[in-house]
Amino acid sequence: MSAAPAPLPPFDPRDPLGVDDLLDEEERAVRDTVRRWCADRVAPYVADWYERGELPGVRELAKELGALGALGMHLEGYGCAGASAVQYGLACLELEACDSGIRSLVSVQGSLAMYAIHRWGSEEQKQRWLPGMAAGEVIGCFGLTEPDHGSDPASMRTRARRDAGGDWVLDGRKMWITNGSVAGVAVVWAQTDEGVRGFLVPAGTPGFSAPEIRHKASLRASVTSELVLDGVRLPADAVLPGVTGLRGPLGCLNQARYGIVWGAVGAGRSCFEAALDYAGSRVQFGRPIGGFQLTQAKLADMSLELQKALLLALHLGRRMDAGRLRAEQVSYGKLNNVREAMGIARTARTILGANGISLEYPVMRHAANLESVLTYEGTVEMHQLIVGKALTGLDAFH
Amino acid sequence: MSLRIVVCVKYVPDATGDRRFADDTTTDRESVDGLLSELDEYGVEQALRIAEASGDAEVTVLTVGPDDAKDALRKALSMGADKAVHVNDDDIHGTDALGTSAILAKALEKTGYDLVVCGMASTDGTMGVLPALLAERLGVPQVTLLSEVSVENGTVRGRRDGDAATEELEAALPAVVSVTDQSGEARYPSFKGIMAAKKKPVQSYDLDDLGIEADEVGLAGAWTAVDAITARPPRQAGTIVKDEGEGGKQLAEFLAAQKFV
């Protein structure tokens, strides 16, 4: 006599492959906390912030994120939560499901600014900056890109020279710097006689200013700035002692890219869910548009890509937690997941018809945001070149 | 000795899910995920605030519920409670409010308490009677439906906002209080709290441990019985009243027909 098979778990359109089962209880708890915080504190307002092109109350938001433990959450000590890479990824996913700008705030704070100090800073620098940054009392930014040097940071022009007294003096411009105008401390990468080095520049240092960049048509609920450095004098101990060369900033970028691998899934999920809801309620030719084969083909493909992207993110996360994640592997994730999220956003937009272009729905906002996400932290082409080099052994950058 | 606060928390089916009943008219736990009743989060929050203000207090969360009710405890622990007590026994299945209060009372006596904090009502049963039943069984004062609560020198004080008046109440400890959804937003569990939660002690009791006979509780021991359950019919399309001079009258008629007025 064979026992009847146990009933199958129900099909959940929001988790069609049961990926949730791959997460442990703590991972789900972290995700649920961020999801709920976003639903309470960001989702009701973010469309309005986006439309106005500002992030009012960014300092308050940072403190709340700090109280949750979301800032530098995957770092150990100094008030950081010490979470796993998968937990960090899940937080990025939920934040970006709300808006890429909020995720950017958190990524830049934790993966770029705090990570740089944590990884390359002196004990004094860590003690001075990290606890306040983990609590969200001090916002950080990360200045690598310049007006004339983006994908090729090795040719940066910002310079730091050491004067006779041992002080450093910085001159140059940084461009497209997230959190710049609201940052209490800027991690600035500059050319020195020894190679590229990182400097901690406190806001208010004479010669340093961070005017906000206006007229953005993407990532509007995020502060993006220029960093102006004119004869900025810093004490000898303002330099990050742990690293010389591009390996410094690139190591940080790898962390942030990892977060984007997850974040993009969030933006895609939000678009997919908006499209699925809409397809179920919008009636044309006498039936819900979700009942037409062409719409179903779109929904099926969107769901498929979304789940593949999520599985890829989780796979990379598990590797990172095991200490086995290579930079090339992060490139696979960033390249695929942002590209697919954009495809999902675009298809979702078509399902919403004219409403698809309205900021009353999240789709167009995500679609526009993803244009920035596609470019920052390494453009598509850079990641193709990284993967191409890994596959062929041939460097095609130059 | 430190102040012993126990928060009674209920594990309920997610109200946003498609809730159903099993064949024996009890809640079908399979069809929808469960969670810590949102109204009990306010209880946990007030307990934590009282503990923080006192500086010398211990917060225990207590639930009567199935295996999965540990999720509700875990959530409360990740918000900051110190330890948990889980009363779980197959024979509890189908217990009514009277039975639940009997089990909770025994568990409280075993755990020890100075202050018992409850939510204003569960989000599934929503009877809102448990705090009163509990106080009666324990033989201690009840100060219910508070929108503000504090403890000082062995006395619990609070404010109850009624429709007609606001009452300031107090009682000597030990006592049972319930707090409303106006008492102050519940905190989010922090990531550190989430990670600390799994190291916090969870004590499990079955009916034997509490000296309760199986036939005193459960479906068979219930004083009330659910005879039949009918799902609410799906929502109908709304009625649009077009104002052509008679709008007010039509509205009043609609409301009267729906027994709203």
Ligand SMILES: Cc1cc2nc3c(=O)[nH]c(=O)nc-3n(C[C@H](O)[C@H](O)[C@H](O)COP(=O)(O)OP(=O)(O)OC[C@H]3O[C@@H](n4cnc5c(N)ncnc54)[C@H](O)[C@@H]3O)c2cc1C
């Ligand atoms: C909203 C926003 C926020 C940002 N935040 C930050 C920040 O916080 N900190 C920071 O340092 N930077 C930040 N950036 C900058 C971002 O990292 C750069 O924009 C990015 O690195 C690309 O540089 P670029 O814009 O100068 O483009 P370019 O490098 O000029 O590239 C232009 C195009 O040429 C292509 N290209 C370049 N070289 C090659 C090649 N060898 N082969 C093939 N194609 C090539 C690129 O892929 C791209 O398509 C931000 C950007 C945006 C939009």
Ligand SMILES: Cc1cc2nc3c(=O)[nH]c(=O)nc-3n(C[C@H](O)[C@H](O)[C@H](O)COP(=O)(O)OP(=O)(O)OC[C@H]3O[C@@H](n4cnc5c(N)ncnc54)[C@H](O)[C@@H]3O)c2cc1C
């Ligand atoms: C749809 C439905 C209908 C029901 N109908 C009846 C009925 O008609 N008669 C009847 O006697 N029972 C009924 N029950 C059973 C009843 O819900 C449970 O016995 C319940 O534990 C007590 O009532 P309550 O949930 O309404 O609690 P409430 O009195 O609304 O809860 C108030 C507070 O008591 C605490 N509390 C409640 N339950 C627990 C628990 N299990 N563990 C720890 N703390 C708790 C919480 O702090 C809560 O905020 C019903 C249950 C459901 C789901």
